[in-house]
Amino acid sequence: MKLTNLMTSAAVALGLATAALAEDPTKVGFVYVGPVGDGGWTYEHDQGRKAVVAEFGDKVETVYVENVAEGPDAERVITQMALQGADLIFTTSFGYMDPTNNVAAKFPKVKFEHATGYKRNTDNVSTYSARFYEGRAVQGTIAGHMTESNIIGYIGSYPIPEVVRGINSAYIHAKKVNPDVEFKIVWAFTWFDPAKEADAAKVLIEQGADVILQHTDSTAPQAAAQAAGNVITFGQASDMAEYGPKPRVSSIIDDWAPYYIARTKAVMDGTWTSTDTWDGIGAGMVGIGEISDAVPAEVKAEALAIKASLADGSYHAFTGPINKQDGSAWLAAGETADDGTLAGMNFYVEGIDGDIPQ
Amino acid sequence: MDLSAINPALLIASLMVAATPLLFAAIGELVVEKSGVLNLGVEGMMIVGAVAGFATAVETGSPLLGFVAAAGAGATLSVLFAILTQYAQANQVASGLSLTLFGLGMSALLGQSYVGVKPPQMQKIDLPVLSDLPVVGPILFGHDPMLYLAIALIAAVWAVIKFSRIGLVLRAVGENHDAAHALGYKVVRIRILAILFGGACAGLGGAYISLIRVPQWTEGMTAGIRWIALALVVFASWKPWRVLLGAYLFGGVTVVQLNLQAAGVAIPVEYLAMSPYLITILVLVILSADKSSAPAALGRNFHAAR
Numbered sequence: 001m002k003l004t005n006l007m008t009s010a011a012v013a014l015g016l017a018t019a020a021l022a023e024d025p026t027k028v029g030f031v032y033v034g035p036v037g038d039g040g041w042t043y044e045h046d047q048g049r050k051a052v053v054a055e056f057g058d059k060v061e062t063v064y065v066e067n068v069a070e071g072p073d074a075e076r077v078i079t080q081m082a083l084q085g086a087d088l089i090f091t092t093s094f095g096y097m098d099p100t101n102n103v104a105a106k107f108p109k110v111k112f113e114h115a116t117g118y119k120r121n122t123d124n125v126s127t128y129s130a131r132f133y134e135g136r137a138v139q140g141t142i143a144g145h146m147t148e149s150n151i152i153g154y155i156g157s158y159p160i161p162e163v164v165r166g167i168n169s170a171y172i173h174a175k176k177v178n179p180d181v182e183f184k185i186v187w188a189f190t191w192f193d194p195a196k197e198a199d200a201a202k203v204l205i206e207q208g209a210d211v212i213l214q215h216t217d218s219t220a221p222q223a224a225a226q227a228a229g230n231v232i233t234f235g236q237a238s239d240m241a242e243y244g245p246k247p248r249v250s251s252i253i254d255d256w257a258p259y260y261i262a263r264t265k266a267v268m269d270g271t272w273t274s275t276d277t278w279d280g281i282g283a284g285m286v287g288i289g290e291i292s293d294a295v296p297a298e299v300k301a302e303a304l305a306i307k308a309s310l311a312d313g314s315y316h317a318f319t320g321p322i323n324k325q326d327g328s329a330w331l332a333a334g335e336t337a338d339d340g341t342l343a344g345m346n347f348y349v350e351g352i353d354g355d356i357p358q
Numbered sequence: 359m360d361l362s363a364i365n366p367a368l369l370i371a372s373l374m375v376a377a378t379p380l381l382f383a384a385i386g387e388l389v390v391e392k393s394g395v396l397n398l399g400v401e402g403m404m405i406v407g408a409v410a411g412f413a414t415a416v417e418t419g420s421p422l423l424g425f426v427a428a429a430g431a432g433a434t435l436s437v438l439f440a441i442l443t444q445y446a447q448a449n450q451v452a453s454g455l456s457l458t459l460f461g462l463g464m465s466a467l468l469g470q471s472y473v474g475v476k477p478p479q480m481q482k483i484d485l486p487v488l489s490d491l492p493v494v495g496p497i498l499f500g501h502d503p504m505l506y507l508a509i510a511l512i513a514a515v516w517a518v519i520k521f522s523r524i525g526l527v528l529r530a531v532g533e534n535h536d537a538a539h540a541l542g543y544k545v546v547r548i549r550i551l552a553i554l555f556g557g558a559c560a561g562l563g564g565a566y567i568s569l570i571r572v573p574q575w576t577e578g579m580t581a582g583i584r585w586i587a588l589a590l591v592v593f594a595s596w597k598p599w600r601v602l603l604g605a606y607l608f609g610g611v612t613v614v615q616l617n618l619q620a621a622g623v624a625i626p627v628e629y630l631a632m633s634p635y636l637i638t639i640l641v642l643v644i645l646s647a648d649k650s651s652a653p654a655a656l657g658r659n660f661h662a663a664r
Contacts, residue, residue, distance in 0.1 A: 037466060037470065037473050037576065037577040039473055039474060186619045187619060187631070189627070189628075192578070192581065194567075194572050194576045195567055199376055199612065199613060199616055202372060203620050206369075207621065219474065219574060219576065220576065242475075243474075
């Protein structure tokens with residue numbers, strides 16, 4: 001007991017000392033769920049970090065930890081960062097939600113930013129996310145037109161609202177342009193495991209899918225689709241342009257840089273407050289990658305029209321009439337979904353087979 | 359639910375591919391452990407093999423050379439482990455774990471310029487008539503040569519350990535290194551050779567992932583096989599054929615559960631997702647009821663003067 005006490009106080013003293021020393025440059029920490037070279041989700045967050053460095057130069061010092069498992073291990077890593085004097089910490093995966101809030105409660109002077117979550121238990125926690133489902137609407141439109149087998153494979157990561165929203169949005173828009181379309185959904189239960197993601201893609205292709213949508217972080221499904229031949233895919237989180245013009249025909253690109261720069265600036269100026277940010281195509285947080293020549297011109301034009309209407313707000317990706325999977329009414333004709341329902345979305349829309357793992 | 363969407367022949371063919379990296383890594387580790395050394399650095403050697411094999415295959419255009427380089431790279435990294443544990447008498451567990459961390463870091467560094475590059479494809483063995491047979495064709499005759507090499511390796515290790523003098527010496531060193539030393543066997547030399555063999559096998563397993571199973575290079579791409587290769591050796595009670603069984607079972611359930619999900623079977627996905635680990639370990643535990651135990655000197659360092 002004595003030893004642990006001693007170590008704790010030593011650690012606290014060390015933390016205080018470094019905090020005092022680090023008063024000059026603002027120290028910003030990033031916690032990543034995969035490696036920065038994953039070519040997808042974590043890669044884009046790290047691009048955001050680099051943009052912060054480029055913007056502020058010597059006035060900022062950034063640290064990051066890769067491959068942090070969601071759960072208790074994350075709490076240890078975040079605590080460590082706070083002890084090392086970080087002023088602002090971005091935790092960039094859904095599963096860091098509780099660890100982030102737990103650590104935030106212990107370090108009231110440190111600001112925390114949690115990506116894709118919804119818990120802000122103390123006023124030093126902000127949440128931020130992007131409206132990826134707007135990008136999924138564009139993807140669904142292209143996928144519905146392009147599929148010949150009418151089977152679209154979808155690799156889900158974890159059954160959380162963000163992923164379910166993406167599935168629903170893609171399905172609604174694929175169905176709209178192709179009433180015969182069918183979704184086959186496989187849950188990988190991982191954000192990053194190239195071998196497993198490739199297996200999932202292969203299984204879906206073997207079962208007849210000729211379009212693969214993924215909500216996992218690596219480029220492995222792209223490689224599997226390329227090896228299989230006549231299959232198209234979409235870049236996820238990052239452009240994944242190296243797999244274009246086919247299989248990758250377009251992509252959803254996350255652009256975190258402006259947000260990271262703005263929040264770091266707010267900490268420097270002392271104007272940081274707890275906020276909940278959820279921006280889409282319009283604000284530039286979600287980008288649509290170049291639609292390749294493998295897509296016919298009229299499909300491309302239709303996809304870009306949807307993108308434009310989502311961007312200027314004239315169209316909402318969830319516009320009624322939409323029923324839930326069990327047939328009960330969700331949105332009446334012309335009605336659009338409210339953010340609260342979207343944030344906690346835990347149901348499929350009518351027409352999708354299968355259950356969401358609970 | 360639509361089970362007819364699942365093609366059993368394709369399923370079995372893809373489970374063999376999914377199991378092969380595991381097979382390479384586990385059979386290498388089995389030989390290492392038979393010699394009384396516990397090398398927890400399997401993942402480090404695999405990932406270094408994955409990147410070395412990938413880079414070589416891309417630069418030379420030959421996947422076969424890639425595999426040779428992968429085996430070399432895995433063995434080279436294992437030299438580090440051999441020096442630490444056999445000469446410096448370092449703790450095997452700690453050395454093995456640090457080997458994994460070192461391998462992950464080094465491979466990320468080496469692989470930076472290979473992210474997003476497409477490797478040359480390895481030709482599948484194409485036997486006229488045989489490969490075109492329905493069902494049997496894709497299962498038995500439609501694979502790449504490395505998959506057959508993995509199975510041959512299992513058979514070879516089994517035969518050597520069971521029937522040859524070399525196997526007897528290896529086992530003697532692993533069971534009681536003092537007695538083996540007293541009989542005049544070079545304990546350290548034999549162990550180093552076993553470690554090198556294990557490293558080469560792990561390297562091949564890694565390259566199989568980056569060149570054939572996925573195929574691409576991504577940092578940390580061996581993530582899914584992290585501990586299962588080690589667990590497999592233990593649960594297979596150090597018997598080569600059980601390693602094969604365990605690896606195919608694990609690969610099989612992994613592929614089957616994805617197939618069932620895609621076909622919309624009404625089993626909760628959580629159960630499906632954990633099933634590969636559960637079923638493999640369960641079956642092997644039942645099989646290992648015959649009380650064959652670990653090599654007696656496993657994990658213990660040997661020094662002639664002690």
